[in-house]
Amino acid sequence: xxxxxxxxVLIDNKTILEVSERINEETIKDTVSKIEKSxxxxxxxxxxxxxxxxxSVEMLQNILNYSYGSRELENQKKEADGVxxxxxxxxxxxxxxxxxxxxxxxxxxxxxxxxxxxxxxDDKEIRKLIREKMRSRENKHSKGAGLGLLVMAKKSSExxxxxxxxVMSGIKKMFLxxxx
Amino acid sequence: xxxxxxxxxDNAPKVVLDFDNGLIEFAGSSFLENTFExxxxxxxxxxxxxxxxxxxxxxxxxxxKYYNSATTQVLFDIFDLIQDGEYxxxxxxxxYDGDDEHGMEGYEDYADEFPELNIKAxxx
Numbered sequence: 212x213x214x215x216x217x218x219x220v221l222i223d224n225k226t227i228l229e230v231s232e233r234i235n236e237e238t239i240k241d242t243v244s245k246i247e248k249s250x251x252x253x254x255x256x257x258x259x260x261x262x263x264x265x266x267s268v269e270m271l272q273n274i275l276n277y278s279y280g281s282r283e284l285e286n287q288k289k290e291a292d293g294v295x296x297x298x299x300x301x302x303x304x305x306x307x308x309x310x311x312x313x314x315x316x317x318x319x320x321x322x323x324x325x326x327x328x329x330x331x332x333d334d335k336e337i338r339k340l341i342r343e344k345m346r347s348r349e350n351k352h353s354k355g356a357g358l359g360l361l362v363m364a365k366k367s368s369e370x371x372x373x374x375x376x377x378v379m380s381g382i383k384k385m386f387l388x389x390x391x
Numbered sequence: 392x393x394x395x396x397x398x399x400x401d402n403a404p405k406v407v408l409d410f411d412n413g414l415i416e417f418a419g420s421s422f423l424e425n426t427f428e429x430x431x432x433x434x435x436x437x438x439x440x441x442x443x444x445x446x447x448x449x450x451x452x453x454x455x456k457y458y459n460s461a462t463t464q465v466l467f468d469i470f471d472l473i474q475d476g477e478y479x480x481x482x483x484x485x486x487y488d489g490d491d492e493h494g495m496e497g498y499e500d501y502a503d504e505f506p507e508l509n510i511k512a513x514x515x
Contacts, residue, residue, distance in 0.1 A: 236424040240401045243422075243457075255493035261457065268422045275424065284468035342504055345467040355426075365412050378465055 235290040239271045239309060250306075262366040262391040263297070263306045269359045270310045270387065271295055276355060279313040279382050305368065309388045319375050319383045322360075326373045329364045337365045363389050392444050397437050403429060404455060408436050413446030418454040426461035437469060441476025449478050454515075455485040455497075463497075470505045482511070489514030 243264055250260045273294035275281065281291035293312030300307065314322065329337070341361050351357060364371055372388040392410045399405035399419040405514045407416040415437070440449075449472070454467070468477050473481070485501070487494035496510050 236402070238426075239422075244401065257488050258493040261491070264457050265422075265459065268457070272424065272459060286425075287428070332401070338500060341463070342500060345464055345504075348464070351464065355461045358463055362460040362463060 234274050234293055234295070235284065236275075236288055238260055239268065239275070242261060242271065242295070243249055243267050259304070259306070259391065263308070266308050266363050266389050266391055267295070267297065270356070270361050270389065273359055274310055274312045274385075277312075277314060277318060279315050279318070282315070296339055305390050307388055307390045309386065311384060311386050313378060313382055314375075314385045316381050316383055319385060322373060322385065322387075325360050326371050329360065330370045332364070334365065337361060339363065366391055392436070392439050395432065397433075399438055406433055408433065409509070410440065410442070410444075411448070413449040415440075415449065415451040416454070420457040421455055421462040421465075422457060422459040426459060426465060430465045434465075434468065437472055438476075441478060443477050445476070445478040445481075448480040449482070451481070451483045452486065453484070458497075466501065467504070470501055470508060470510075474505055474508055481508070482514050483508055484511050485508065486513050486515050 235252070238253070246267055247260060247264055250263060255263075261297050274295065275291050278291040278293055281289045284290055291312065293310060295308070295310045298307050298309075332340070341358060344358055344361060349357065360371065367389045369390045372386075374386045375383040378384050394410045397403070397406040402420055402422045404417045404419040404421045407414060409415070412450070442457040455462070458466075473483070484500040487498060494514070498510065498512045502512070
């Protein structure tokens with residue numbers, strides 16, 4: 212899959228900004244900075260800006276950390292291929308962040324199960340899970356705390372969406388979407 | 392304990408660990424790719440400071456704009472370390488955007504989890 216970050220805020224189907232680059236720490240910084248600038252200029256509320264910014268960071272870092280075939284760079288940093296897109300729906304004032312990247316079939320099962328387990332939980336229940344996870348430090352590894360999906364679910368106004376497409380044996384293409 | 396200062400960058404916070412004045416500060420954004428690696432020397436410093444070397448008065452200030460989930464865990468670990476540590480007079484301030492009606496969301500999780508630390512929310 213070719214490397215491709217797309218940041219395109221669509222207002223009434225009009226693309227106002229689009230960025231296409233390889234995903235690494237530098238492009239993540241650049242992309243979320245553009246997202247913040249665009250939302251500030253559009254007059255979005257502080258909470259909306261913070262939620263969209265932080266969900267975007269999580270999704271981009273997930274591509275970096277969990278993509279099948281990501282490359283190791285210097286200083287224990289990574290680079291990966293994937294697609295990231297932000298779209299805006301003026302009806303409801305909602306931003307939808309979508310990411311597409313390759314994952315191993317084993318990883319797909321883990322993610323699918325985690326996303327399913329979050330469906331239908333209210334804010335209080337998600338906060339409780341976050342606090343339990345922080346206390347237990349379960350799934351903590353060198354790049355993350357295993358809290359990414361929970362933090363996104365807390366900020367999301369709808370359930371997290373995930374689907375997979377078979378690419379070849381042992382590898383799937385993952386489509387993840389979060390709306391805030 | 393020697394003081395330690397880290398300059399702010401686009402995705403790393405400014406960190407002040409001022410031993411002489413008992414001042415500890417985190418300001419800016421924190422969404423580094425290798426978040427835990429960045430905070431390792433900071434956790435080490437805090438372990439030493441709250442391991443019997445705290446000044447008579449300690450002020451800890453958090454003024455973080457954006458942060459990733461790994462930082463959420465690190466902040467929890469810092470509060471946990473302080474709670475289990477040794478200190479005399481302690482003040483912890485959590486600064487948030489006063490224009491944001493939901494600005495205290497991040498604060499509430501830590502304030503509820505560590506009531507003994509009496510973390511104060513301060514609107515900017």
